[in-house]
Every structure is written in C-alpha cells, then in structure tokens.
Amino acid sequence: MKRWIKGMRDAFFNNLFKAAKKDKDILLLTADTGAICHDQFKKELPQQYVNVGIAEQNMIGLAAGLVLAGKIVYVYGIIPFVTMRCYEQIRIDLCCMNLAVNIIGIGAGLDYSTLGATHHATEDIALMRALPQMTIYSPADSLTAGTLAKRNYEQTGPVYIRLDRTGLPLVYKSEKDIDFGKGFSVFGQDKDLYIIATGRMVYIALQVVKKMCFKSISAGVIDLFRIKPLNAGMLWDAIKKAKYIVALEEHFVNGGIGDMLAALLAIKKNHPRFKAMGIPDKFCSKYGTREYLLSLFELNVDSIAFNIENWVFNKN
Amino acid sequence: MEKKNFNELKIKSDNLIAFKKKARQIRRKVLDMAIGAGAGHIGPSFSCVEILVALYYGGFLRTKFKDYKWENRDRFILSKGHAALSLYAILADRGILTLSDLDCFASKGGRISCLPENSTCGIEAFTGSLGHGLSIGAGIAFGAKLNKKNILTAVLLGDGECHEGSVWEAAIFASQHRLGNLVAIIDHNGLSATGILKDYLDIEPLKDKWEAFGWDSIVVDGHSFGEILPALKAALQRRVNKPLVIIALTTKGKGVSFMENNPIWHYRVPKEKEIIIAKKELNK
Numbered sequence: 001m002k003r004w005i006k007g008m009r010d011a012f013f014n015n016l017f018k019a020a021k022k023d024k025d026i027l028l029l030t031a032d033t034g035a036i037c038h039d040q041f042k043k044e045l046p047q048q049y050v051n052v053g054i055a056e057q058n059m060i061g062l063a064a065g066l067v068l069a070g071k072i073v074y075v076y077g078i079i080p081f082v083t084m085r086c087y088e089q090i091r092i093d094l095c096c097m098n099l100a101v102n103i104i105g106i107g108a109g110l111d112y113s114t115l116g117a118t119h120h121a122t123e124d125i126a127l128m129r130a131l132p133q134m135t136i137y138s139p140a141d142s143l144t145a146g147t148l149a150k151r152n153y154e155q156t157g158p159v160y161i162r163l164d165r166t167g168l169p170l171v172y173k174s175e176k177d178i179d180f181g182k183g184f185s186v187f188g189q190d191k192d193l194y195i196i197a198t199g200r201m202v203y204i205a206l207q208v209v210k211k212m213c214f215k216s217i218s219a220g221v222i223d224l225f226r227i228k229p230l231n232a233g234m235l236w237d238a239i240k241k242a243k244y245i246v247a248l249e250e251h252f253v254n255g256g257i258g259d260m261l262a263a264l265l266a267i268k269k270n271h272p273r274f275k276a277m278g279i280p281d282k283f284c285s286k287y288g289t290r291e292y293l294l295s296l297f298e299l300n301v302d303s304i305a306f307n308i309e310n311w312v313f314n315k316n
Numbered sequence: 317m318e319k320k321n322f323n324e325l326k327i328k329s330d331n332l333i334a335f336k337k338k339a340r341q342i343r344r345k346v347l348d349m350a351i352g353a354g355a356g357h358i359g360p361s362f363s364c365v366e367i368l369v370a371l372y373y374g375g376f377l378r379t380k381f382k383d384y385k386w387e388n389r390d391r392f393i394l395s396k397g398h399a400a401l402s403l404y405a406i407l408a409d410r411g412i413l414t415l416s417d418l419d420c421f422a423s424k425g426g427r428i429s430c431l432p433e434n435s436t437c438g439i440e441a442f443t444g445s446l447g448h449g450l451s452i453g454a455g456i457a458f459g460a461k462l463n464k465k466n467i468l469t470a471v472l473l474g475d476g477e478c479h480e481g482s483v484w485e486a487a488i489f490a491s492q493h494r495l496g497n498l499v500a501i502i503d504h505n506g507l508s509a510t511g512i513l514k515d516y517l518d519i520e521p522l523k524d525k526w527e528a529f530g531w532d533s534i535v536v537d538g539h540s541f542g543e544i545l546p547a548l549k550a551a552l553q554r555r556v557n558k559p560l561v562i563i564a565l566t567t568k569g570k571g572v573s574f575m576e577n578n579p580i581w582h583y584r585v586p587k588e589k590e591i592i593i594a595k596k597e598l599n600k
Contacts, residue, residue: 027462047462052489053485053488053492055488057451058454058482058486058489061448061450061451061452061454061482061486062452062454062455062489063455064451064455065452065453065455065456065457065459066455066456066458067455068391068441068456068459069455069459069460069462069463070463088445089451089482092442092445093448093452
C-alpha cells in the first residue's frame, strides 16, 4: 500500500492535488479547517487554495460565484460546519441554481469523538437528502474516496462527499470493484440477510457478517456509497429475495439511509423484514474514543451481531 | 479585453431628461405588473429604479445585446431580490424578457415572479433570500481576477439586508482579496418589511462601517442621475485594488406620494382609488 494513503481525506486530496496540477481552474476553498494533506496545495498551488476564514456562508456563496466564473470548486470543512452553518446557501446558491460545487465534509458520524456534539456528523445525510439536485457520496474506504476525487468533477450539479479521517483497512482491493454506475456494491450473492451500510459502517458490517457465518443464516453486506440519487431499481433487484435487511449507519436514525430504505421497501407488495440501526435520537454527551462511543450506542461489531441475531431468531 | 460598450440601448450620459423619462416608464410598468398579478414588492422596487436605469442604460454593464450570456459580460446581481419588478421591466425593454413574460408575472404559470429565480431570464443569481448576493458577486469577481478578465460585478443590496452577517463575511473577503472589480450599491431607503430601521436595528453609520471593512465609499442621492451616473463611471474606470460601495440615499416607494417612506408598501398592491392617483402621478 502506498505510504501516503492514511485515511480517506489523504487519498481524496492527494488525487485532487494531481488533478489540480493539470487544471488551473480547480480551486480548493476551506473555512479555516486545515489538514496535512492540504500542505502540498498551499505550497505548490497557492493560487488554487483559498482559506476564506471562519465564514462558511460566504464560502458557499463564493463557490457559487466562482463556478459561474468558470471555475471547478471544492469546499472543505468539518461536516456540521460545512453542511449546516451554510445550509441555506447550499439550498439556494447551489441546489436551486444547480451549480457543480463539491462539498467535502470531514468527520463522518462520531469521527471527532473527543470534540462533542458540535463536531459530530449525525444529521448531515438527512439534511443533504432533503435537497433536490444534490448528489451524496459516502465512501467506505480510502480507495473509494481517492477514486471519487478522480471522477468527481465530471458532475454537473452540487455534490456532497462524507469523508472519514480513517479509511483503513480497505474494503475494496481495486478501483474496478467499485461500480460507480450502480452506486452500491454487493458483498456476497443470494444471501438470506443483507446489511446495507454506508461509510466506515461497511467495514464493521463485514466484521459482523464474519461473526454470523457460523449461524444458520447466510449474511452479506451492501456498501451504499452513493446515497443520493439512490439506484432504487437495481438495489431492490439485489435484495428482493433476501429474508432480512438491516440498515446500518453512523448517523441519527432520523432521516438517514434507514428511513430512505424503509420507504423503498414499504411500497413493495412483499418485502424482506427490515430493521434500521444507527445512533439514537439524542446528542452524545459522553467523550472518549470513537470505538467507545460506538459501543455506547451498540454500534460496535459484537453489539450489532447480537442485536441482529436476537431480532432474526426471536422474531421481535 | 476590448473595452467596448455593446449596450445598444445606451442613453447619453448628459441626457438626464431621457434617463428620468425612462425611470418613469419603468415605474409605470412595475405598477401595471403588480396590479395585473395582484402581487409584488412595489415600494422596494420603486426605491432603486434610478440605480437600475443608470446601470442598464448608462452603459456601465458591458454586454452584448443579443447574447446576454456572453462570457465576458459585466455582471449584475440584484441581491435585494424583492426589487425584481423593476429589473424585469428593464430586461423586457432589452428584449431578454417578452411582454408575455411580464403579463404572466407571478401568475398563469409564468417564468418570473416576485423574486428573481430563473437563470434563463438574464438573472445572474437566485436572490429571494437576503444576504446571498454579495458573496456570489465576490466569487464572480474573484474568479474574474484569477482568470485575468476585465469584468465588473455590481451587486445591489438593501440597507436592511446589511443586518445579515453573511454580507459582512463577503465584505471582509472582498477587501482581503482586493476585489477592485466589485461594486456594492446600497439602496439606502431606511425602511424594511416591518418598519423603520432606526427604530429597531439601526445600521448607521453605514458609510463608516463599510470603510472599516476596507471598502472605498461614495454617497449619492439615489434618485439623482446627476449623481449616480458619475459614481458608476468612477466605479467602471477606477484602477484601485479595493472594492467600492455606493451608498444611494433613496426613498422607498419613490414616485407615488402615498407610497413614499411608508413601510406598508413593502408588499402591497394598490386598490382602485389608489391606482388612479398612482397612475396620474407617474404620468406627470
């Protein structure tokens, strides 16, 4: 593995930097949120890197104006600040006007576990899902994140990418295994149970499935890396023969992929039984490692496996 | 870039009578549209007519008459989007909107409404919500500077709009990045939707505030072409790496006596007797 690939952020911005070296119209805007992987931008492409200051609303408006002036724009920040502080600007300046700005958020879920609820990304999927014209990517690993940076500026409308500071171990062996046409990947064909997960929960889901492989039920994982637009038809084809579907996300249960998948299934005449797992509807008031917080919300491997088996076999 | 004026509807700068005539014509059209639709912000639209007429007919927005999407055009953003009535009347005069568009203003499934939200109509940004336009304008100006293009971006804001924090975020940025190709024009009528600014959230001293944020400033009588035109000329010709604000002292509802300085005319359509008086006064 290349030494520079640490997390998703490094993978993404390393590839974006390569693209920006060839295309002077690519600009990276940040609202006073730094990263080591931005250093090469600042040093070698100073004309293409702009710290707009702690002013997220202005950052989005500027991004819209820069796209109107012919630039290709990426804005970066910690997820709650880059999605919520400037939500109206995203809604109107980007979505109503359908301008191709790439919003790169860092700190999915409880990634910033020691900084508290102000820095947790627990509602961002719900908010971005509500916006017409918005495309949402939630990569499962650094390879996916890096590939997005290579493909991303082909988009014609606004895009939100939910990055994690982690990204290893990798979920995919090769870029070719990531089907960007479909927007999701299936790990294990014709299974009784699928965990449809997003972000780093995909890796956790794969561990859960390994734990469950000794039981009488076969289980697989679907990596939903493009949350919007949802490829509803193909996703349904992939899961319709299963008996159980679990949605798993590091996000509030309100308005995330759980709600989205429930709506998808509810209109079908016959559908698998469904359970949504995520962060309960309350802000986290404890601090610690991410693993510690996830275990508090029963989103660690053992708790997830236990709860799924309980649900399946006790038929709650 | 060739600094040629392509605006075929240009009025000569010394022909103040023609400018005033055009302003009255635009006000009459605004009134007709609002009455026809039973909707519209007449007061706010009237207070900036002279500013808009000066911009569009004074040759300060260099563009191509037949190609309003020409990439090297100067840009205008109506950040106080609720003055859209006046802008539409001018865009129709320029042939970008049709008379049918004006007929269907805010009604009959038309493509224009009380707030500018349709980019096919010569509108550069969607500005129904206040506080957005200056950031977008700063982005365009910054992009033009990076691209080394001689493009002026003008943004018209309301004075109440200056309550929005986002306006000042854009102001700091514009000063930091020396956007001498950005002009903010403040339609300073002293009123907002609910009343008089001084009574509930005074923004004075406005000129001092903008200067403190690193902008050059000019204060003009917002209804005097004799003052607006030279200010806009200065904006176009200056070669200074500082953004410019033109603070235009205006009267909300200007042109119709019972509307002037009256907050209730922020969003209100006149009734029969009022229509008669208004039309009489605008036809003088």
